[in-house]
Amino acid sequence: MTAKASSDSAREIPEATVARLPVYLRALVTLSDAGTETCSSEELATAAGVNSAKLRKDLSYLGSYGTRGVGYDVDYLRYQIAREIGVTQDWPVVIVGIGNLGHALANYSGFRSRGFRVVALLDADPERHQEVVAGVDVRPFDDLEQIVAEQGVAIGVIATPAVAAQDVANRMVAAGIRSILNFAPVVLAVPDDVDVRKVDLSIELQILAYHEQRKANAS
Amino acid sequence: MTAKASSDSAREIPEATVARLPVYLRALVTLSDAGTETCSSEELATAAGVNSAKLRKDLSYLGSYGTRGVGYDVDYLRYQIAREIGVTQDWPVVIVGIGNLGHALANYSGFRSRGFRVVALLDADPERHQEVVAGVDVRPFDDLEQIVAEQGVAIGVIATPAVAAQDVANRMVAAGIRSILNFAPVVLAVPDDVDVRKVDLSIELQILAYHEQRKANAS
DNA sequence: TCTGGTTTGTTCGCACGTTCACAAAGTGCT
């Protein structure tokens, strides 16, 4: 097999588009739940909060799934996007660090319906190992390798304190995890073939603060 | 006062740079805590996980705070960035929706040290109003306007279910809040002068899933 | 079948962001 076209969806999708596909998917689910069968790029764009030209260009990377003069079939497009993202089946996920944030994540029911299944909750603190959160029991962090191997876990979530995050990431990578969602406020060093996405709430607030300060100064 | 130069820091800073300034600030705080007095752009860039040329260009928008042949004074640069972002004083923040996620946010001590003070926790559910979280008592959502006015709140956090989020946003805007951090998986419609930043954990996981699927297909 | 109206898919120009590469500007040693 050469470098290109490993399957029917081997086109290169721009990163900016990839980041918006889940938004479109969410909008389509909402439309579908409301009983809408068809929608135009204009409607979907409004629901997703983007420009309609941008939406059409994004969708064009997946293929030509619309009908000119009509629009898009909601359920059909929804399936195509879900397939492209890879959430037609569930991905097993482990969460490490079951403190304040870890509890909230474990209790969140929204992951399930969006393509993810929390298969394990891990914590280094033995006192946590008594707990059961959302039907899943908290297990020792050292069980990581075994769980990853047994369940085929590819995605790990880090919700430990910042000082522990790099160690946890190292263990995850060694165990075979190649995608990490990191909530700890540190920059993780990982091999090139591992994807890390970070969510830093303080940074989000600081960006808001910057613009707020600008508004206040523009008096 | 004309359109430009309202103070000494009226240069236009690119949005991409604004989003990185908090990362640099965090790295500088870490370096400072470790006792480092001076650092080169290379060191700081490594700590922040970016290219050193990008770092230098970003910093050049703030002014010329380095010394050629030497590098940057950690504490001085740290102060300059904090001032530019606007976190030399604390911003009062309200959190609406004290469920799983709201509790975690309220309990998070990291906001305080990064320029934010949670002044109120609001929830529509009367049963929540018995609670005190992290020393702050949960109050009725209808107290919003009063609290915003009294405390001068400029930033609001939405951690309610998706269906309630737009209503909460409307009330926040009407109360005078112009910066919103939204955790609910919906696109909020707000006036142009209001900033909304969204944090959607399912979207982050789906982006990881997309790349993970790609890796698996590239066998 | 033809015509008018609607909406997609795509081309093109522009703006923004990133990285390279280097002159300018500093330090420290002789």
Add this chain to the structure above:
DNA sequence: AGCACTTTGTGAACGTGCGAACAAACCAGA
């Protein structure tokens, strides 16, 4: 003072992303 060395700040090339605009494609009705 002069020289070798280090590191910043920035100009310029390059790549990516965005949005306007429009031809191509489709539907409906006569």
